[in-house]
Amino acid sequence: MTKTASENTITLWRPVGAKELELIAQSGMRAFPPRLPDQPIFYPVLTEDYAVKIARDWNVPASGSGFVTRFEVRRDFIAKxxxxEAGGRSHLEYWIPAEELDAFNAAIVGPIEVVRSFP
Structure with a gap:
């Protein structure tokens, strides 16, 4: 079954490695973990294709596996x-400052789902 956004939410994707996925699972698949000190920005992306590219081409070589998560965020929150554009018209993402990640997590509607995985 394909999940679609409602009038009040937008579907976003996030490519993650195994360690980040484990932390998401520890939240009950409801929140992304805090950013590390050298990671001032949280980058959810706008398309599954872009998330796949990152998970497959960056996460797998860096850590041995990559996963694509899909989730819904309230439109009234993300509108701000x-x-x-990160290197091309098909590479679209939001830049959420690390200090705003708790508010971002609070704006997630429903669970964070793993929709793709790469060895």
């Missing part, structure tokens, strides 16, 4: 952020 501009969509950023």
């Amino acid at each position: 952020y501009d969509v950023q």
Whole structure:
């Protein structure tokens, strides 16, 4: 079954490695973990294709596995952020400052789902 956004939410994706996925699971699949000190920005992406590219091409070589998560965020929350283009028209993402990640997590509606995995 394909999950679709409602009028009040938008579907976003997040490519993650095994360690980040474990921390998401510890939250009951309801929140992303705090950023590390050298990670001032949290980057959810706007398309599954872009998330797949990152998970497959970056996460797998870096850590041996990559996963694509999908989740819904309240539109009224995400509207205050501009969509950023990261190296190409198909590479669209939001830049959420690390100090705003708790508020971002509170705006997630429903569970964070793993929709793709790569060895």
